[in-house]
Amino acid sequence: MKKIFVMMTIIAALVISGCSSSSSGGKDGEVTLTAWAWNVNVGALNDAVKEYQKDHPNVKLKVEDIGRLDVYDKLSTGLAAGGVGLPDIVLVEDDRIQGYVQAFPQGFLDLSEKGFDDHKDKFPSFKNDLAQVDGKYFAMPFDAGPGGMFYRRSLFEEAGVKAEDIETWDDFLEAGKKIKEKTGSYAMPLDMFKDDPTFRMMLNQQGVFYYDEKGNIDLTSPEAVKAMEMQKKFADADLIKNVDGWNGVVSSTVDGSVAAIPFGAWYYGTIIDQAKGTKGDWGVFKLPAFEEGGNRASNLGGSSWMIPAASENTDAAYDFIEYFSTDKDTQIMAMEDYGLFPSLNTTYDSEVFTGEDEFFGGQKIWELFAEEMKDVPTAYYTKDYSVALDEAIKAQADTFNGKDPAKALEEAAKRLEDRTKRKAN
Structure with a gap:
C-alpha cells in the first residue's frame, strides 16, 4: 500500500510539472x-x-x-x-x-x-x-511585402508617360529616359553599392533567388544574369539615383528627385507619413515584367x-x-x-x-497588391542568406563599376561557395 501511495504521488507530481511547463500563470x-x-x-x-x-x-x-x-x-x-x-x-x-x-x-x-x-x-x-x-x-x-512601383503622377504627366503603358522593364527604361529628359528626375533610387532590393525583386518575379529549392547556389542562372543586365541598362542611362541607405531613399521620395520607387507594399506607410504634402500625386503599378505577359508579382x-x-x-x-x-x-x-x-x-x-485611396489619387492600390499575392514565387533563403546577400551586393557593385554582369555573378557565386564551406567547417 505504501508503494502504491508513493507511486501515485510521483505520477501526480509529474502531471503537475508537465502542465506548468507549458502554461504558467499567476493568481486566478x-x-x-x-x-x-x-x-x-x-x-x-x-x-x-x-x-x-x-x-x-x-x-x-x-x-x-x-x-x-x-x-x-x-x-x-x-x-x-x-x-x-x-x-x-x-x-x-x-x-x-x-x-x-x-x-x-x-x-x-x-x-x-x-x-x-x-x-x-x-x-x-x-x-x-x-x-x-x-x-x-x-x-x-x-x-x-507584395511588390509594386510607387510613382509620382505629376512627373509622369509632365513627361507624357502613362503608367498603364508600362508592362516590361524595357518599357520602364524608355519611360525613364523621357522622364529624365523632361523633368530631370531619375527613374528610381538605389543604394547602388550597399543594397540590392530591386535585384531581389527582379529575381523573385522570375521564380529564382540566390539559392534554388534544393539549397544550391543559383546566382549564375540565366534569370539572375538577365536581372543584373537590366539594372546595368538603367545605370548606363543614368536613370538610377545613387542614394545613401534608407534615409536617402526617403529623401529622394519626398523631394521628387526620383519618379518611381520599386518597393514592397509597406512603403505606403513611409510615403503618407514623410511626404504629407504630396497627397493625391501618387500611384502604383505592378513591377514590370521581363517580357510581355511575364510575371509581375514579387515580394520584398x-x-x-x-x-x-x-x-x-x-x-x-x-x-x-x-x-x-x-x-x-x-x-x-x-x-x-x-x-x-x-x-x-x-x-x-x-x-x-x-476602396479608393485618396492619397494615391483614388486608386484601389490595396486591391492591386492583393491580386498579386497568389502569384508570388517562393524565395529560398536558407541558413546562409546573409552571406549570399553580401556577395550579391558585391556582384551588383562590380557590375555598376563596369564588370560584365555574368562575370560578376560567377565570381560572387564562387566566393559564396568558398565562404559557406569555411563556415561549415
Whole structure:
C-alpha cells in the first residue's frame, strides 16, 4: 500500500510539472505573455491583445519594443544558452526563419503539433513555404511585402508617360529616359553599392533567388544574369539615383528627385507619413515584367511570429498568436493603422481592399497588391542568406563599376561557395 501511495504521488507530481511547463500563470489563472518586436509591429500587438482580452481577460501581454537587429542578437544569444531569457513570442523576418530553425532545431515550438496546419489555405503558398521546415510550421505568417512601383503622377504627366503603358522593364527604361529628359528626375533610387532590393525583386518575379529549392547556389542562372543586365541598362542611362541607405531613399521620395520607387507594399506607410504634402500625386503599378505577359508579382520583406520552445506559456502564447494571425478584423486593423499588409487571404474581400485611396489619387492600390499575392514565387533563403546577400551586393557593385554582369555573378557565386564551406567547417 505504501508503494502504491508513493507511486501515485510521483505520477501526480509529474502531471503537475508537465502542465506548468507549458502554461504558467499567476493568481486566478492569469498569464502574462512577453513578446519581442519592433517599430509599428509593437502597436499592432498591443491593439490586438485588447480585442483578445474581451474573451480572454486572464491573458496579459508585455511587448518589449526592441530594435530589429537587437532582437536577433538577443534571440541568438538566448537560443545558444538553451532558451535562457527568451520571450514567449518573437517577431522574425521571413528571410531568417529557415536559418534559425536549422541552427536551433529544438529552439522553437512545432506549431504543426498545435494544429496550425488547419490554417494553411488561409495564406499564399510562398508564405506557407517560408513558415515551414521539413513540412512542419515553426512560424505563423504575418505581414507581407507584395511588390509594386510607387510613382509620382505629376512627373509622369509632365513627361507624357502613362503608367498603364508600362508592362516590361524595357518599357520602364524608355519611360525613364523621357522622364529624365523632361523633368530631370531619375527613374528610381538605389543604394547602388550597399543594397540590392530591386535585384531581389527582379529575381523573385522570375521564380529564382540566390539559392534554388534544393539549397544550391543559383546566382549564375540565366534569370539572375538577365536581372543584373537590366539594372546595368538603367545605370548606363543614368536613370538610377545613387542614394545613401534608407534615409536617402526617403529623401529622394519626398523631394521628387526620383519618379518611381520599386518597393514592397509597406512603403505606403513611409510615403503618407514623410511626404504629407504630396497627397493625391501618387500611384502604383505592378513591377514590370521581363517580357510581355511575364510575371509581375514579387515580394520584398515580410515577417512571421515564432514561439521559443523554452517558453513556460506555450499554450497561451500559441492561442493568442493563432488568433492574431488568423483573425480577419485584427489583420485589417493592423493594415489600416500601421500599414502592415496582411498575408491572411480572407481579408482581401473586405471594403478596405476594394476602396479608393485618396492619397494615391483614388486608386484601389490595396486591391492591386492583393491580386498579386497568389502569384508570388517562393524565395529560398536558407541558413546562409546573409552571406549570399553580401556577395550579391558585391556582384551588383562590380557590375555598376563596369564588370560584365555574368562575370560578376560567377565570381560572387564562387566566393559564396568558398565562404559557406569555411563556415561549415
